[in-house]
Amino acid sequence: MKFNPALLLCFTMLLQRRRNRRDKEKQRVRKRPWKLPHLYLHEEQGVFPNLIQELRCNEEEKFRNFLRMPPKIFDELLVLVTHLIKVQNTSFRASISPAERLAITLRFLATGETYRSLSYTFRVGETTIGLLVPKTCSAIYQVLQPEFLKCPQTKEEWKSVAKGFQEKWNFPNCIGALDGKHINIRPPIHSGSKYFNYKQRFSIVLMALVDADYKFLYVDVGCNGKVSDGGVFRACTLDQSMRDRTANIPDPTPYPGDDTPMAYTIVADDAFPLRDDIMKPYPYRSMELDKRVYNYRLSRARRVVENAFGIMANKFRVLLTNIALPPKTIDKIVMASCALHNYLHVKIGNGYMAKVGDSEDPATHDITAGLWRKDPQIEQAALNPGTNPTKKAKAHRDLLKSYFNSELGAVDWQWGKC
Template structure:
């Protein structure tokens, strides 16, 4: 056998062989980091979770939902989160996987930071978050954000009339820029006018600040109107397959108008979509219409405010590719609906956002919608859309 010094000299003269030997030794050293071996005793989940369950307020503050809601989600998805036990390792439990995902969504901490506190590998944390987000969306979307039927949209319209005095409104629509890390090779396609990279969440909210439908993934460079015109929602509305309720008469009149969405100035005026009058040279009738539309449209702004206040990941760069970022945003939206449905107005983030967006003179009132029935359709024309807006404007003068 050659002396060690001779072997080293020979390896240095053969860099390819030297590299193969070094890589082989590195692979042999790969294993569980000594910090991660203490996960069951020193990891954040094992130190905090069961103590948090003793204090419901602290639990809500930490995981952004009540204990009952957490348990409800866990029971529904635990079998899909469960991994097989092997002779080589003990799999991470479903409850720890859900805990980890909610901590990521609620704090916006990086995968590396969470990996350190939870005593896991960075790749393990990343894989768990993406898998759990996808499972939550697939499990709950049909129940908490289904394709709306005519009956459901009619219920939404009654809610808008009862609370915000805006008849025949089936939802308020708006877009939200969700920050992402600049995707490699994307150029300026995801760079928006706010001077950061983003994917866009387009959503429609009901009067109770829950999302009726969402679309995620448009590039930040696009305008609100451009995003809407290229969306699936636009195609459904244009082709009259969105399950819009039939036309109804405005309360106290014989004027029949279609049900509509309401949006801001960035959206086009359509027979199914009302936007404000241009802000120049407004007479009292048009100004009153703009005010009434603005008050009702705050439902979507309030929903976005609750979403960002609760899930802090939406307030910073989501450091994944746009496709995975879209899945994360979709998961936060379905979790928003679940918490709004189960925890209702006891949600602290809901209370804070309602106070912010709705002053005392714009709070909810109880107007009961009259029982009305009717049917019909509206022609898709600019003149017809303006006529519908004028009908609403004249109606708001007396009601």
Template sequence: MSELKNKKQFILICAGVILNEKMEKRRKRKWAKEWLLERTLHSDIYLVNKLKLTEPEDYKCYLRMKDEQFQELLSLVDPFIKKQDTLMRTAISSEQRLILTLRFLATGNDYSDLKFSSRISPQAIGKIVPETCLAIYNTLKKKYLKFPSSESDWKAIANGFKTNWDFENCLGAMDGKHVLITKPPNSGSYFYNYKGTFSVVLFAIVNANYEFIYVHEGTNGRISDGGVLRRTDFFEKLENHELHIPPPEKLQNSSFVCPYGFIGDEAFSLSENIWKPFPQSGISKEERIFNYRLSRARRIVENVFGILCLRFKMFQRPIKINLEHIDAAILACCALHNFLRAHSLDYITQKCVDREDFESGTLAPGNWRQEDEFLPLETQNPRRATNSAKDIRNKLKDYYNNEGKVSFQNKMCGFSEN
């Protein structure tokens, strides 16, 4: 009995020693690294405040916006990202959360890199960035990414294309681009695109003022332009005549009653409301001129994608965040593009976009083309066009070679003025 009693006492003593050691480790353990706890002294919020006072251009480069735009954005998203302090720790402020998110979008740096400038752990960044991106998109889309809902809305867009780009009855220029991502776990070839990388597709329609009017994000990278379009709610509503598009109207100085439509590249299927260029093989002079006129208006969407890539360098490398958070980051950039387009006169500079020289008949590419990392979608055989769709395109071709011609079109196409 005494031997058994001694064993029990020994076991209890050992258990007590182990428990004391664990408690001692807990007392010594820190809930955060010491240098992360110095956020109040060394985070990038102090750099931002210093730049605001001394170097406004560097401030703008750092956040991709001026201070007045940042403050307005902060006031909009604050109610959705603000956190309460606790007895254990002080919450990361809304200002810090927004600065961190804008730096991620502006640079595309990994969370493990951003922790050094923000003094925020990668685990916390992984929650803050998606949450703030979603708040940016949800607050801005109501005013700055509003989809047209009436005939008057659509006519305002059509008037912009007529005034700025000499193309009538156009409701928007559309295109799609691959956004590179790292391969999601257990995804196989689902996001594998024709260039051997992994991506999701951003489909967009833009107006004549370099602004998004519709974005659809998340289609896997294996899909072509036309395939992406058919997966959108926009296409479903277009097919079901639910977009409130204005009825056909006569073109200027013409008896041709033309429907309103959208313009795209060769990958889309030609229809009564979707117009694309003639095939290049065996093309006539009149068809070439029509292609130029359509391309001149459609080039707007290419420039918008290019500017997006130039301003938000997140798009210049594969995005290394969880798949479920990628949509929010991309949509936030689209909403910010429209927000900054509306509030900053120098957000798009003259050198940002493609520029035509009518005297020499040349096109000067925008400087975004030097840094554009968007991968165009693979062109596949589109669906066969109806005779009605072909007839509309032929009549548009005739119109832009006669009543609707402009003085510079021959020279820009390489033909003599005569």
């Protein structure tokens, strides 16, 4: 076989071209930065190492407004979640500190800003924020739920809730106010009408039971807005445990001043079914005075759940936006917000919701609307009443109506409020 110089030359040129292409790719990889140029100024110009630390030292009220809690409470919460959100440093770069991770998450909950907006503010990558916010929300719920968002488990705990409703709202044997709210979302791609609700919006439903002090006792979130609203409550573990008699609700107890044992009940609005353990208003048509009195007394006790939703949304305004995240992430955000609401209410007390929630004048018992009512409201979930109420449930409501209109159960101001 003869040697062909032209073939050798072609082969050599192909090899050289391949080497040149490989060298250019290597150079391109070497020149690729770890992060975008503006993110390199994180330590010098980022919000956390500068603005937040300045607010901590000089303007505590501004710090509280920025992160929805004073520095002392922020530090206490940081101690609780650090072991769950801390990331180890590498030889290439330092990780984002637990304090900054918590600050970014709280700012997201407080404002509902997009990840991109937070990226520019904190000089942290958008993808990084998208990973740390759900993880931190899960950590917040995990550490706060056992103590601050615990549903009563014993008869004594349920009786303590009922005592609060009797002392604050003059409603006997009440173990909570129940309601549901729609959390507006941007529907996932290819989800069709799965999350489309009767309000012509896309949503998931938050169902909650609230005590007399506006704290959540039980929350269930994640049911899509298209599901029959009556099925939302029926699918909750709370309803199942009440039907199965496994919730340890106390045995019937006489009302104050009376001797007839009466069951413990939840108060709800007209959209819920009337049951032995759920009291709702009388229909608002041609009502006699005694029924109007009953409706006023029930509404007065039930108002706490509306206020709990409103106060929480006023503090954590992400709940007032159309959240453009996957439904599972939204579940974590809502659960973390509920846990934080209870946590801050316990730690800060009345200062947490001063002027935000409705207030009642102790002398005239007139209601002053809270600031949350001026905000865009979270849509209320209208629930299908479902099956017709039983005779026993109707009789229970009539007995409660008679008690509120008797000398034993009446309050002096009720006649002027109907």
